[in-house]
Amino acid sequence: MCWRFSFLFLITLSGQDKRFGFGQPVPAEETRKRDITVFPNGRGLPPGRGTAKAGASIYASKCAECHNDRGEGRENQYPALVGGIGSLASPKPKKSVGSYWPYATTLWDHIHRAMPFDHPRSLNADEVYAVTAFVLHLNGIVGETEELNEKSLPRVKMPNRDGFIPETRPFQKKRLGR
Amino acid sequence: MKDRRKFLALSAGLLGSTACNTNKAKSESGAHMRPYGLRSPHEKTARVLRELTASPGTGSSRTPLQDLLGTITPSELHYERHHAGVPDIDPAQHELLIHGLVEQPLSFTVAVLRRFPSTSRTCFLECSGNVIGDLRGNPPPTVQDSHGLLSCTEWTGVLLKLVLAEARVKPEAKWLIAEGADACRMARSIPLAEVLDEALLVYGQNGEALRPEQGYPLRLILPGYEGNMNVKWLHRLQAADAPAMSVKETANYTELLPSGKAEIFTFLIEARSVITWPSGGQQIPAGFNEITGLAWTGTGKIRRVEVSTDNGQTWADATLQEPILDKGIVRFRFPWQWDGKETVIQSRCTDETGFVQPSRDEFIALRGVNAGYHYNGIKPWLVKADGHVLAV
Numbered sequence: 300m301c302w303r304f305s306f307l308f309l310i311t312l313s314g315q316d317k318r319f320g321f322g323q324p325v326p327a328e329e330t331r332k333r334d335i336t337v338f339p340n341g342r343g344l345p346p347g348r349g350t351a352k353a354g355a356s357i358y359a360s361k362c363a364e365c366h367n368d369r370g371e372g373r374e375n376q377y378p379a380l381v382g383g384i385g386s387l388a389s390p391k392p393k394k395s396v397g398s399y400w401p402y403a404t405t406l407w408d409h410i411h412r413a414m415p416f417d418h419p420r421s422l423n424a425d426e427v428y429a430v431t432a433f434v435l436h437l438n439g440i441v442g443e444t445e446e447l448n449e450k451s452l453p454r455v456k457m458p459n460r461d462g463f464i465p466e467t468r469p470f471q472k473k474r475l476g477r
Numbered sequence: 478m479k480d481r482r483k484f485l486a487l488s489a490g491l492l493g494s495t496a497c498n499t500n501k502a503k504s505e506s507g508a509h510m511r512p513y514g515l516r517s518p519h520e521k522t523a524r525v526l527r528e529l530t531a532s533p534g535t536g537s538s539r540t541p542l543q544d545l546l547g548t549i550t551p552s553e554l555h556y557e558r559h560h561a562g563v564p565d566i567d568p569a570q571h572e573l574l575i576h577g578l579v580e581q582p583l584s585f586t587v588a589v590l591r592r593f594p595s596t597s598r599t600c601f602l603e604c605s606g607n608v609i610g611d612l613r614g615n616p617p618p619t620v621q622d623s624h625g626l627l628s629c630t631e632w633t634g635v636l637l638k639l640v641l642a643e644a645r646v647k648p649e650a651k652w653l654i655a656e657g658a659d660a661c662r663m664a665r666s667i668p669l670a671e672v673l674d675e676a677l678l679v680y681g682q683n684g685e686a687l688r689p690e691q692g693y694p695l696r697l698i699l700p701g702y703e704g705n706m707n708v709k710w711l712h713r714l715q716a717a718d719a720p721a722m723s724v725k726e727t728a729n730y731t732e733l734l735p736s737g738k739a740e741i742f743t744f745l746i747e748a749r750s751v752i753t754w755p756s757g758g759q760q761i762p763a764g765f766n767e768i769t770g771l772a773w774t775g776t777g778k779i780r781r782v783e784v785s786t787d788n789g790q791t792w793a794d795a796t797l798q799e800p801i802l803d804k805g806i807v808r809f810r811f812p813w814q815w816d817g818k819e820t821v822i823q824s825r826c827t828d829e830t831g832f833v834q835p836s837r838d839e840f841i842a843l844r845g846v847n848a849g850y851h852y853n854g855i856k857p858w859l860v861k862a863d864g865h866v867l868a869v
Contacts, residue, residue: 321592322575322583322643330576333713335662336654336721365530376529388737392847394728399739402722409724413561413661417532420662463731466743 337408341453344407348448349429351436357426358433361415370396370437381437384458397438401463403447403455407431428452524554525621534562537604539625542753542771548798548806549599550628552683557690558604558626560725561661564710568694571658573640573678577715580645587680587694593635598677598700600804601773603627603746605703605730605850611837612852616868620756623856623868627773629806630691632698633681638673641714650716654723655697655708665706666720667699668742675700678711700804701775702744703850705730735845746775748834749853750782750809750826756858757868763817768795772807772826781827782809788821789857795824815860821869823857 337343359368365377372379383393392398396406411427413419422430428447435441441455522544529536538557540550550556568587576582604626610617617623646669653672656664667676677698680687687693692709699706705725720726720742732740750772755761768786772779778801783792795809809824825834835843837854844852859869 318639318642319593320643321589322585322640325574325576325582325584327582330574330582333574334576334715336656336664336715336717336723338717338719339722340719387733387739388735392733392737394733396728399733400728402727405722405724405727408721409728412664413724416530416561416661419561419660462738463727463741464738466732466740 335408335412337404337411339402339404339453341404341449344404344449344452345424346449347424347428348446349425349427349432350446351429351432351441351443354426354429354431354433354436357422357430361422362430365416370434380434384438387459387462395438396434397440397458399459399462401457401460403431403435403440403452403457406434407452410434522554524556525625532562534559537626539621540628541621542624542627542751543620543756543759545753548629548771548808549683550630552630552685552688552691555628555630555682555688555691556602556604556626558606558704559659559690560663561659563689564659565689566658566694566710571694571712573695573711574713575641575644575716576713577654577717578647578650579641579716580647581643583644585640590635590640590678590695591680593639595633595635596677597631597633597681598675598698599629599631599802600698600700601627601629601746601806602698602704602707603773605705605743605746608749608852608854608856609849611854611856611868612840612848613846617757618868619758620751620753620856623757624751624753626704627771627806629773630682631684632677632679633684634677634679634695634698637676637678637697640678641673641716644716646716649718652717652720654713654715654717654721655706655711656713656715657692657708658710658712663708663725664721664723665708665725666717666723667697667706668744669716671744672699672702699744701746701777703730703746706744730850732844732848732850734848740848743851746773747851747853748772748774748776748779748826748828748832750779750824750834751856752784752822752824752858755822755860755866757866759866760864761815761860761866762864763815766813766815768811768813768822768824770795770809770824772797772809772824773805774826774828774832775804776828776830776832777803778829779807779826780829780831782807782824783826784809784811784813784822784824786813786815786820786822789823792825817862817864819862820860821857822860823855825855 370380380396383395383398386393432447522541524538526538527536540556572584574584607626653667679698695711696709752770754769772782782795784795785792795811798808827833840854859867
C-alpha cells in the first residue's frame with residue numbers, strides 16, 4: 300500500500316497527471332467571463348473605445364471625489380495620478396501614473412477591476428477606455444481626441460516604460476540562482 | 478449505573494442553583510465555562526489600526542510585538558494590510574478557478590480542497606513596507622509602530638503543486654497570476670518555478686479556520702515572500718507565460734533606487750531582527766533585564782543573533798529559542814545587567830546563507846531612502862538614564 304502510494308505520487312509529480320480526480324472542469328466561455336487580467340501586450344483587453352474628451356465627464360462624476368479635479372490626489376490616502384515626470388532620480392521623487400507606471404494596460408486593468416473604489420467593476424469597457432484616456436491626457440501622454448481601443452492602448456508608450464530593472468540584491472539572486 | 482450518575486449530577490446541579498440563590502456570600506466556584514475562549518479581561522494588548530480611506534477596512538493593523546510571548550502570533554493579533562476592505566465570503570459559494578496555460582481548467586470548492594492531503598507550516602508573514610519610517614529617518618515611537626507588520630502563524634492547507642497537477646499546467650507557463658475576491662480583485666504575478674516547492678493553498682490558521690481578515694476561506698501562502706503576494710480570499714489562479722504587470726507589482730511594491738530606476742519583482746524578505754523588550758515607550762529598572770526580540774528571514778533559517786548594549790562597540794551572541802524553523806520567527810534572549818547609564822541597545826542577525834543584517838547606513842548606501850519596501854536595517858533603541866526607551 301505504502302510503496303504503491305509513493306509510486307503513484309512520483310508519477311503524478313513528474314508527469315503532472317491527474318492524481319486525485321478532484322476539481323470541476325470549467326468550460327472556456329466560463330473562464331473567459333471570470334478572467335479579467337489584462338497583459339501589457341493587450342491580451343485580455345475587450346473590444347471598445349474611448350477618448351479623453353469622453354472620459355472627462357465620467358472622471359468628474361466617478362473619480363474626482365478622491366483623485367481631485369485634475370488628478371492631483373487628496374492627501375496621502377488618495378494618490379495623485381499626475382505629476383512628477385522626470386523626478387524619479389531626484390531626492391524628492393514623485394510617483395504617479397504619468398511619472399512611474401510602466402504600462403498603460405495596467406491603468407486600464409486597475410480602473411476596470413478596482414475603480415471606482417466603492418463601486419468597482421461598475422464601468423463598461425468604453426467608459427474604462429475613456430477614463431484611461433483622460434488620465435493619460437492629464438499627464439500629456441495622449442491627445443484629447445485620440446481614441447484608445449484594444450489595439451491602440453498597448454501601443455501607448457509610458458514615460459517610465461524603461462524605468463524598471465530586475466532586482467539586484469545579492470542574497471536573493473544567490474537563492475534564486477539568477 | 479449511568480442513569481443513576483446522571484440523576485445525581487442533575488440533583489447536585491439543582492441543589493447548587495438553589496444554594497446560589499439563597500446564599501448571599503460570593504461564590505468561590507469561579508466563572509462559567511464558555512464554548513469559545515476569551516482572554517482574561519485584565520489583558521489589554523491590541524493591534525493598532527490605521528485606516529487609509531473613508532471606506533471601511535482599507536489600511537493596516539499592526540501586531541503588538543512588544544507584548545508577544547514566544548514565537549506564535551495569536552490570530553486575533555495577526556497584522557493586516559487590506560487594499561479594499563475585508564470581504565464577507567460564504568465558503569459554500571467560494572470557488573478557486575485554475576485556468577490559463579493548463580490542459581484542463583478546473584474549479585475547486587473549499588470542501589474539495591480540504592480533501593487533498595493536507596500540510597501545516599509555521600512561518601512568518603511580513604508586509605514588505607514594514608519599518609519604512611526607520612528607512613526614511615523618521616522612526617515611530619514603538620516597535621509595534623515600526624515593525625508591527627509582522628506575524629508568525631501555523632498555516633494549514635494543501636501544497637499548491639498537488640492542486641495544479643490536477644489541471645496539468647503546460648510547460649510554457651512561467652507565472653501564476655493570483656487574484657483575490659476582495660472588492661479591488663487584488664492580483665499579483667508569481668514566478669511559478671520559484672514558489673512551487675513550498676507554496677500552500679491555506680484554509681487553516683493556528684488550529685482553526687482562517688480569520689476573515691486573513692483571507693477566509695482560502696488564501697495563498699508563499700513562505701518567505703513579501704506579504705502582499707500571499708493573496709487573501711483567493712479565487713483565481715491563472716497560469717501565464719508572462720507577468721500581468723498588475724498595479725501592485727508596478728505602481729506599488731517596486732523599489733525606487735537613487736538612480737531613478739526601480740527594481741521590480743523583489744519578492745524575498747531578507748534577514749532582519751529587532752529587540753522587542755525593552756523597546757520604545759517602555760521603562761526599565763536598573764539591574765537585571767532580559768533583552769528579548771525576534772529574528773526572521775525569507776532565505777531560510779536564522780543562524781545567529783548578536784546583541785550590543787554599548788552603542789555598537791561590542792557584540793555578543795544571544796540565545797536562540799529552539800526549534801529554529803525555516804522561514805519561521807526566532808525568539809532570542811540576552812541577559813543584561815544594566816548599570817543605569819544611558820546607552821543604545823540593538824540586535825543584528827545572520828542567516829544560514831551567511832548574510833548579515835546591515836546597518837541603516839549600509840542599507841542606504843546600497844538602496845537610498847526612497848526604495849519604500851524591504852528595509853531590513855539594524856534597529857537601535859536609546860535607553861535613557863531614567864530607564865525610558867526611545868526610538869532613535
